[in-house]
Amino acid sequence: MTNNEFVLLNSKLITVFRQYGVREIYNPRQIIFTKNEEAQNLYYIQSGMIRVYIPYPDGTERTLCYFPRNTIIGEDAFNFPQRRIVCTDTLNKSVLYRCSAKELLQKAIHNPDLTLGILTFFMRKITLLHSWIFYAQFQRNEEKIACLLYTISSTSNSPIKLTHGQIAEVTGMSRVTATRILDSLAKKNIIAMQYKSLEILDKQTLREIFENKEFY
Template identity: 30%
Template sequence: MSGDIQISPHVGEIFVKYGVRRQYRSGEVLLEKGAPSTQVGFLVKGQLRTFCLGPSGDEISLFYLGPGNLFGSSALVYHAKVMVSVSAISPAEVYLLAADHFWKLWQEHGYPPQDLMAHFVRRITMLSDYICCSHFLEDDKRVAYFLHTCCASSGPAIPYTHEQIAAITGMSRVSVTRILKQFREAGILRQAYRRIEILDPQRLSEVFDSLGYFLD
């Protein structure tokens, strides 16, 4: 699911003014789960993926991040280690700051802590949606719920490829493509390059027609 969550513009201002600018190649790992958690990052260009390893060692994608998003935020709540891994899925430009330095700057500028708290609450809610999505056994319901939660949280334009949706929902790309074609032919959505636009959220919700309590 998209991890793009609106965040206070003050966050980007602090990172760009005081942070260290870094560039990463596609496929390069920025943070690895279990490493010391001391820095937080802010993405300004490119796209990142957060992931963890399953019991068999396979990578499980959690969500994707576009420009204007924080990553490595476990350092802000004083976790000793990185909670999830982060890698670049396109050339990426980021700014890095030591977590304690960021907090000091935030407080010195007098910015309200509620701005950051709201960001963390929205991300927790988003992860709850992932868990709910995994409970659907039928592929069409799983994709419908995923798309509906994206639409509800970020608007009708969903910037995901078939491969990314497959990685997050635990399905094959072929299955995702087939289901999206069905939804398109039914007039529920339309597709463009690397983007899906939801035309009828109500009909989309009727596909799974239950377990909507995470959409509050």
């Protein structure tokens, strides 16, 4: 499937959310759903940035990843039992469309393109989640950040709207270390840093930083 075909299928899936879903506005740091609660709905992110994390009994949290706009979260609503396996909240003001898994499946029964769109979208998301886990094998922090940025840039050509602190949080390093590595990548003209975001300038060189590792 070409990227243009994927975009077309994705647009049909998004249309269902906008037509049949409930539009909701979330304030910064507002919880969308929490681990172990019943999972009935999926959410299309129209705008904003969503954090996925796991809470620990001692009150600390482990941030797993971030999802930007034009992404769908909450696919554990298709699981059995229908229970959330992670928590999510918003980093900034966000607009989401909430649609039940049951409603989505009912629309897909008589629409082969929508069915294919759902399957294709979530297969791509599985690949994305694999890559979030992928950089756990890296010993060098530069490889972790390069893999993270490469993965995110593979899903969109838009600037990556993550702060240095958020990148450090996901990759498990200090903010100082993350900033030092990002500064180095910027000096090599691999990335361009902006306020609370960055742009990939040389994707191939970014990939070569971790080229000796098998990529999902």
